[in-house]
Amino acid sequence: xxxxxxxxxxxxxxxxxxxxxxxxxxxxxxxxxxxxxxxxxxxxxxxxxxxxxxxxxxxxxxxxxxxxxxxxxxxxxxxxxxxxxxxxxxxxxxxxxxxxxxxxxxxxxxxxxxxxxxxxxxxxxxxxxxxxxxxxxxxxxxxxxxxxxxxxxxxxxxxxxxxxxxxxxxxxxxxxxxxxxxxxxxxxxxxxxxxxxxxxxxxxxxxxxxxxxxxxxxxxxxxxxxxxxxxxxxxxxxxxxxxxxxxxxxxxxxxxxxxxxxxxxxxxxxxxxxxxxxxxxxxxxxxx
Amino acid sequence: xxxxxxxxxxxxxxxxxxxxxxxxxxxxxxxxxxxxxxxxxxxxxxxxxxxxxxxxxxxxxxxxxxxxxxxxxxxxxxxxxxxxxxxxxxxxxxxxxxxxxxxxxxxxxxxxxxxxxxxxxxxxxxxxxxxxxxxxxxxxxxxxxxxxxxxxxxxxxxxxxxxxxxxxxxxxxxxxxxxxxxxxxxxxxxxxxxxxxxxxxxxxxxxxxxxxxxxxxxxxxxxxxxxxxxxxxxxxxxxxxxxxxxxxxxxxxxxxxxxxxxxxxxxxxxxxxxxxxxxxxxxx
Numbered sequence: 102x103x104x105x106x107x108x109x110x111x112x113x114x115x116x117x118x119x120x121x122x123x124x125x126x127x128x129x130x131x132x133x134x135x136x137x138x139x140x141x142x143x144x145x146x147x148x149x150x151x152x153x154x155x156x157x158x159x160x161x162x163x164x165x166x167x168x169x170x171x172x173x174x175x176x177x178x179x180x181x182x183x184x185x186x187x188x189x190x191x192x193x194x195x196x197x198x199x200x201x202x203x204x205x206x207x208x209x210x211x212x213x214x215x216x217x218x219x220x221x222x223x224x225x226x227x228x229x230x231x232x233x234x235x236x237x238x239x240x241x242x243x244x245x246x247x248x249x250x251x252x253x254x255x256x257x258x259x260x261x262x263x264x265x266x267x268x269x270x271x272x273x274x275x276x277x278x279x280x281x282x283x284x285x286x287x288x289x290x291x292x293x294x295x296x297x298x299x300x301x302x303x304x305x306x307x308x309x310x311x312x313x314x315x316x317x318x319x320x321x322x323x324x325x326x327x328x329x330x331x332x333x334x335x336x337x338x339x340x341x342x343x344x345x346x347x348x349x350x351x352x353x354x355x356x357x358x359x360x361x362x363x364x365x366x367x368x369x370x371x372x373x374x375x376x377x378x379x380x381x382x383x384x385x386x387x388x389x
Numbered sequence: 390x391x392x393x394x395x396x397x398x399x400x401x402x403x404x405x406x407x408x409x410x411x412x413x414x415x416x417x418x419x420x421x422x423x424x425x426x427x428x429x430x431x432x433x434x435x436x437x438x439x440x441x442x443x444x445x446x447x448x449x450x451x452x453x454x455x456x457x458x459x460x461x462x463x464x465x466x467x468x469x470x471x472x473x474x475x476x477x478x479x480x481x482x483x484x485x486x487x488x489x490x491x492x493x494x495x496x497x498x499x500x501x502x503x504x505x506x507x508x509x510x511x512x513x514x515x516x517x518x519x520x521x522x523x524x525x526x527x528x529x530x531x532x533x534x535x536x537x538x539x540x541x542x543x544x545x546x547x548x549x550x551x552x553x554x555x556x557x558x559x560x561x562x563x564x565x566x567x568x569x570x571x572x573x574x575x576x577x578x579x580x581x582x583x584x585x586x587x588x589x590x591x592x593x594x595x596x597x598x599x600x601x602x603x604x605x606x607x608x609x610x611x612x613x614x615x616x617x618x619x620x621x622x623x624x625x626x627x628x629x630x631x632x633x634x635x636x637x638x639x640x641x642x643x644x645x646x647x648x649x650x651x652x653x654x655x656x657x658x659x660x661x662x663x664x665x666x667x668x669x670x671x672x673x
Contacts, residue, residue, distance in 0.1 A: 166435055167492050222436065229496035229539030229552075231514050231571075231580040233461040237437055237552075240456060242449070251437035253493060269461060276459045282556065284586065284605045285464040297464035297584075300474040301513055305464070332457030332555060 133312055134295035135281035136320040136327035140238060141247035142205075143277065146218045149207030151194070158206045158277075159214040160221045162186055168224035170259075178212070179259050181266060186210055186223055188263070189270035193278075196309035204314055205321045208274060219249055221277050223270070226253045233298055234258075234269050236276040238331065246331050250277045268294065268304045275313060279320035281329045438492045439543075439550055446548045453549040460539050460554055462584035465569075468610035472508055472626065475587065476572040476579070479505040479619070480534055482560040487541030488523050495552040497541030498526055499560050501534040501568075508626050514580040515573040522578060529577035536560075536570060536579045556601060557585035565591045567619060569607070583607075595619040616663060629655065 145156030162178050164171045170182045190208035197203050208221070228235035235253045238246035252273040258266055271294050283295040285305055294313050296305040320327055435441055446454040465471040480501035487497040514520065522528070522535060529535050540554040560566065569587030572579035581587065585601040589611070592598070597617045599608040615621035636658035644653045644660035654661045 168435070216436070219436075224437075224493060226491050226493045227496070228458075228460060229490060229494045229541075230460075230537040231520060231582060232539045232584070233463070235461065235539065236459045237456055239437070240454070246457065249436055251493065272461055273459075282459075282603070284601075284603050285466070286604060286606060289604070297462055297586075300463055300465045300470050300583075302463055331459075332455075332553065 132316050132319070132328055133286075133290035134275070134283040134293045134316055135329035136279045136316050136324070137281055137329045137331040138324050138327040139245050140279045140320075140324065140331045141241070141245050142279065142321045142324060143220055143248050145206065145220060146214070150209055151207055153203075153207060155203070155205055155207040158208050158220045159211045159218050160186060160190060160208050160223065160274075161212060161214055161219045162210070163222060163224040164212065168226050170223065170225050181259050181261070181263065182223065182225075182254065183210075184263060185258075185261075185266035185270050188267040189274055192267065192271050192309045193274055196314050197311065198315045198318065199311045202314065202318060204278065204317050206278065206317075221248070221250045221252060221274065223252045223254060225256055225258075227255050228253045233302065234273055236273045238276075240332075248277065252277075264307055265302075265304050268307045269298075271309055272296075275309070275317070278317040279324060279327065279331075280313065280316055281331070435492060439489055439495070439545060440492065442550055443545050443548045446550075447546070452547065453551065455551040455553055457553050457555045458540055460557070460584060462586070463582045464586055464605070465583065465607050467606040468614060468622075468625075471569050471583070471587065471607050472510070474510060474513065474571075475569040475583065476506070476510045476512075476574075477508040477622075477626070478503050478534065478568050478570065478572070479507065479565065479591065480568060481565050482562050483533075484562065485541075485559065486526065487543050489543050489545070490523070494539070495541045495543055495550070496523075497538050497559065498523065499536045499538065500529070501536060501566075503532050503534050504565070507567075507623055509572075509574055512571045512573045512580075514571040514582055515576070515578055517573075520573065520576070520578045520580055531577070534572070534577050534579055536568070536581055538581050554584075556603070557588075558600070560588075561590075567591050567597050567622075591619060597622070616666070631655075 143156065143158055145158045147157045149155040149157045162170045162182060164178060170179045171177065172179060187210050190210055193204060194207050195203075211219075234255070237251045237253075239249055240246055252270070254269070258269070261269070275295050280295050282297065283290050283293045285296045287296075287305075291312060292306040292310050294306055294309045299305055442454040442456060446452070465474070471477075478501075480503045483500045483502050485497050485499045487495055490496045520537070526535065538554070538557070538559070540552040540557075541559070542549060542551040544550070567589040568579075568581075569583055570579040571582040585599075586605050586607055588600045589597040590600060595618060597611060597615075597619055599605070599611075601608065611617060611622065615625065636655070640658075640660065641653045644651055647660075650662050650666045651660055652663060652666065653659075
């Protein structure tokens with residue numbers, strides 16, 4: 102084998118390994134939005150009040166303590182929050198998949214539910230770090246998480262535009278159904294309520310979509326089929342293998358070799374700055 | 390004996406009480422239609438609060454409690470959207486400090502040393518009066534930056550409480566980052582408005598790596614348009630001066646005309662090749 106340089110015409114033959122890897126990639130479909138395998142489906146409390154036979158999920162807006170959404174002057178729940186929660190609950194209750202399947206849950210805004218029967222609690226509190234909103238599950242101490250859930254809305258939510266508030270709450274309710282985020286990849290993932298907001302905090306997707314219901318049902322039917330995890334950072338900054346003498350050639354060093362019959366590419370690829378390695382692939386360059 | 394006036398007052402009072410009771414009964418019967426009326430009932434323990442976690446940890450004999458949180462934040466359509474709304478800085482994480490900011494929330498403030506401000510964009514979150522520092526944190530110096538992030542770790546009653554942002558681990562102290570943030574340049578305080586979407590680690594070769602494993606529009610743009618190279622990103626925002634004299638315009642034109650991954654390197658006056666340009670999906 103002889104070093105040839107970097108100005109060689111691309112060969113026309115297709116390599117089997119390239120085809121194999123492409124096919125393998127297509128075989129692993131990604132959920133849009135993702136669902137989390139270690140989050141348990143909600144058991145709910147009783148049957149839905151709408152008579153549908155679905156599970157009743159009690160949603161309660163905090164009305165006491167430091168996180169209350171009650172107006173101290175009137176004792177009534179803040180009307181914007183009330184309408185937002187009610188609207189988001191109806192949005193989920195009425196949404197269906199493309200084939201007409203609803204979720205297995207019926208969100209029920211129930212201010213009279215006993216403390217132990219509340220599945221989702223909406224509190225007034227800063228999510229921290231100027232975030233828009235947050236959802237916390239309860240740790241079951243066995244590697245799984247589940248209800249009751251706490252949804253935090255900042256004080257400013259009282260004056261958010263109604264449609265925006267509804268979308269944010271519907272997004273957070275999606276987390277209680279085992280859904281993760283979709284990261285606004287509209288081009289590849291389509292619209293989903295699990296998108297984030299726009300660059301200026303506006304709504305990206307305003308209502309629950311068919312694929313949101315489909316993924317929620319996938320989680321309900323068998324959460325182990327989900328591909329994401331709750332509570333596990335997708336990338337850890339510490340630990341793992343770090344090459345003590347890494348060679349970082351990418352992206353400028355790809356060498357080309359040829360023997361009597363074929364042309365090979367050798368690239369030093371890198372992954373998240375952690376390590377470098379070399380692959381030899383006929384026809385195409387694969388950086389894992 | 391009661392006089393007639395007393396009897397009339399008593400009768401009216403009884404009538405009012407009866408009406409209130411009747412209305413209350415009717416409201417209670419409408420179980421499927423909740424109303425926004427506050428209840429006096431108060432749970433004994435605020436579920437999900439920090440104290441609740443500490444109590445349960447103590448009851449289980451645990452010295453630590455970790456609670457994942459899922460955060461909704463802003464996102465962008467890609468690099469052009471990001472540069473329109475956020476500042477871009479290169480900064481080293483220097484220190485961090487976590488605070489319980491309420492009964493339910495923990496927030497962590499990270500101090501950075503800013504090595505370069507690539508783009509300064511007016512804030513839409515940390516406007517005047519917003520994003521104030523917690524008491525005890527000193528104002529940032531001229532080359533520093535305070536950045537807040539949801540979650541963190543505190544100690545309470547012998548229990549280590551960790552609110553862990555599911556998709557966004559803490560900044561690594563000593564690590565250099567490229568940050569797309571909402572930043573008030575006068576107070577040197579910023580908001581991590583894009584969450585993990587706007588955070589990239591930077592290595593010694595100027596290569597950016599997203600901290601988020603998920604595919605995002607910004608991550609995809611930085612890979613496909615700049616080959617994850619900070620210098621290429623910088624050049625896109627602040628174009629470099631013309632190439633040094635001596636570059637052959639004909640050679641440059643010939644190089645650019647080849648396409649397929651070949652590009653003219655202005656700094657070296659050479660035709661270079663990057664396989665990641667024609668096939669960005671093959672590159673990390």
